[in-house]
Amino acid sequence: MPDSALIETVRDFNRFYTNFLGVLNRAYLDTPFTLTDARVLFEIGSRNGVSASALTRDLQLDAAYLSRILKRFRSEGLIETASDPDDMRSQIINVTARGRDQFQELGRRSNVQIAERFETLAAGAPQNIVTAMTTIRALLEPNAAPPATILRPHRAGDMGWIVQSQAKAYTEEYGWDMRFEGLVADVAGKFLTNFDPAMEYCWIAERAGVNIGSVLIANGGDSIAKLRLLYVDKAARGLGLGKTLVDECIRFAKARQYRQLSLWTNDILHAARGIYVKAGFRLVSEERHRMFGREENGQTWVLDL
Numbered sequence: 001m002p003d004s005a006l007i008e009t010v011r012d013f014n015r016f017y018t019n020f021l022g023v024l025n026r027a028y029l030d031t032p033f034t035l036t037d038a039r040v041l042f043e044i045g046s047r048n049g050v051s052a053s054a055l056t057r058d059l060q061l062d063a064a065y066l067s068r069i070l071k072r073f074r075s076e077g078l079i080e081t082a083s084d085p086d087d088m089r090s091q092i093i094n095v096t097a098r099g100r101d102q103f104q105e106l107g108r109r110s111n112v113q114i115a116e117r118f119e120t121l122a123a124g125a126p127q128n129i130v131t132a133m134t135t136i137r138a139l140l141e142p143n144a145a146p147p148a149t150i151l152r153p154h155r156a157g158d159m160g161w162i163v164q165s166q167a168k169a170y171t172e173e174y175g176w177d178m179r180f181e182g183l184v185a186d187v188a189g190k191f192l193t194n195f196d197p198a199m200e201y202c203w204i205a206e207r208a209g210v211n212i213g214s215v216l217i218a219n220g221g222d223s224i225a226k227l228r229l230l231y232v233d234k235a236a237r238g239l240g241l242g243k244t245l246v247d248e249c250i251r252f253a254k255a256r257q258y259r260q261l262s263l264w265t266n267d268i269l270h271a272a273r274g275i276y277v278k279a280g281f282r283l284v285s286e287e288r289h290r291m292f293g294r295e296e297n298g299q300t301w302v303l304d305l
Helices: 003-022 035-046 053-061 063-075 097-119 125-141 158-174 180-195 242-253 270-279
Strands: 079-084 087-095 149-151 201-207 210-219 224-231 260-266 282-292 294-304
Touching: 035 053, 035 063, 035 079, 035 087, 035 097, 053 087, 053 282, 063 079, 087 097, 097 125, 125 210, 149 242, 158 201, 158 210, 158 224, 158 260, 158 270, 180 224, 180 282, 210 242, 224 242, 242 260, 242 270, 260 270, 270 294
Parallel strands: 224 260
Antiparallel strands: 079 087, 149 201, 201 210, 210 224, 260 294, 282 294
């Protein structure tokens, strides 16, 4: 049996969070719906046809209670039903045009509510909250499919995250000193200062609103593109994200008609070097250095495009 203090802490958090979301309010998000109503409409609106039995199972609702909600939705013109071709005892439920408008409005109001809460927090706090939420879900529902990873261009604050995350990761994993953070900050700063959107790009990998990877292409002159600051967070390793980011760099460099893609790394970074080798990069030079405290072997790799 878990410690009673732990259980009470969970219960206390549950009380706080239900109040935070306003889930006990009769008018959820200042609409005529309860939270359960909104959740049922969301599930119907986000699926391309769903049966009542599937809703009962997935939402863990009493069948009679769900039936009353669906009857009300039908009378209000929010949903329509058709016979299930696979089970004549069941019906397939879809939202009407009016129901979709209401479904989308609920989503908009929910987004506004969360955004307003986040705007009152210190910088970085929303990301910490989402990370904690992701951790909770992963621990309580280990077999659930992980959130999808998206690649997007950089925006305000991302370069600061790149500097912080890489400095912390390489200091902890490889014992590099603060000069490495200075190098990353210099590269990131120059990229922002001289950014040419026609020839340069930064990819941020994001999952559930949390940054988990990055890479950028900088114009090195003489038709040579430079691949800089490839990084994959520990939480996302083993998923092929590093390869995906490198592939994006190659695709971009070819599309911009660079003749060569160049990068500098250290031979201790085995995973990254493996990606470069498989992508067709070739090693052109090496040099020993102590740029970050410990003696390392720096390497320059190039890919002819």
